[in-house]
Amino acid sequence: MATVKKSAAPKSAFKPNEHVVYPAHGVGQVQSIEKTEFAGYTLDLIVVSFAKDKMTLRVPVNKAKAVGMRKLADAETTKKALDTVAGRARVKRTMWSRRAQEYEAKINSGDLIAISEVVRDLYRAESQPEQSYSERQLYEAALDRMSREIAAINKTDEPAAIKVIEAQLAKSPRRTNADEAEADAEADELHEKAA
Numbered sequence: 001m002a003t004v005k006k007s008a009a010p011k012s013a014f015k016p017n018e019h020v021v022y023p024a025h026g027v028g029q030v031q032s033i034e035k036t037e038f039a040g041y042t043l044d045l046i047v048v049s050f051a052k053d054k055m056t057l058r059v060p061v062n063k064a065k066a067v068g069m070r071k072l073a074d075a076e077t078t079k080k081a082l083d084t085v086a087g088r089a090r091v092k093r094t095m096w097s098r099r100a101q102e103y104e105a106k107i108n109s110g111d112l113i114a115i116s117e118v119v120r121d122l123y124r125a126e127s128q129p130e131q132s133y134s135e136r137q138l139y140e141a142a143l144d145r146m147s148r149e150i151a152a153i154n155k156t157d158e159p160a161a162i163k164v165i166e167a168q169l170a171k172s173p174r175r176t177n178a179d180e181a182e183a184d185a186e187a188d189e190l191h192e193k194a195a
Contacts (some may be wrong), residue, residue, distance in 0.1 A: 014046050014064065014071070019152040022057060023068040023110030025050050027148040033061070052148070072153050073112045081116035081146065082164070086171040089121045096134070103138045112149055118142035123169050 014020055018030045028048040036043045036058075044061040046069075059069060073081070092099055103122070106114035122139035124131050131139065143165065144158075151161035 014069075019072050020048060021070050021072065021110050021112075021149060022048060022050075022059070024108050025053065025055070025057065026110075026145045027072070027152050028057065031056070034058075068110050070110065072149060077112055078150065078153055081112045081150075082168045084113060084116040085120045085123075085146075085165060085168040087120060088173045089123070090117075091121055096132075100134060100138060103142070107138070107142050107145060112146065115142050115146050119146055119165065119169070120172065123172070 014030050014033070016030050016032050019027055020030055021027055028050040031047040031049045034045045034047055036045055045058040046061055046064055048057045048059060048069075049055075050057070059067065092102075103118045106118050109115075118138065119142045122131065122135055122142065124139075143162065147158045147161040147165060150164060151158045154161065154164075
């Protein structure tokens with residue numbers, strides 16, 4: 001059986017009450033650093049709470065870097081992410097299933113710039129064609145991850161962060177319906193060749 005002790009000072013780059021990003025789950029808050037004895041071994045664990053998901057994760061201190069856990073993005077990276085969102089969408093002309101896998105990988109990478117690329121590429125203005133269900137799901141997942149990190153960085157709430165992101169999206173050059181139709185036709189042509 002494991003015994004848990006609050007530890008005074010295990011070596012960790014993360015501090016209690018600090019917000020961190022865990023790639024597969026997004027922004028969480030370090031609750032504590034604990035020493036746990038398990039099967040005769042002593043482990044130093046970072047206890048991270050994800051309030052929105054009602055989840056707590058215990059990450060071994062020596063594995064935190066390997067799993068990609070990081071501190072919140074700095075001001076320069078945040079600005080670059082918001083600038084990325086305001087850029088022109090770059091949609092590859094490959095089959096949707098392959099693009100969806102790439103988008104999913106970017107979202108789960110924990111990299112704020114990669115996540116902002118997904119938000120930019122999957123955003124649809126009111127005047128543009130509607131998204132498919134899977135596009136909408138990926139867009140919302142990316143927007144959620146990005147807004148949570150920006151909210152934590154700016155010490156605000158998610159709706160305020162979403163407004164900041166949407167203001168940037170409004171600045172981006174819009175693809176026209178003709179561009180969309182051309183991209184759809186090329187995707188259909190690729191799909192027919194693959195079949």
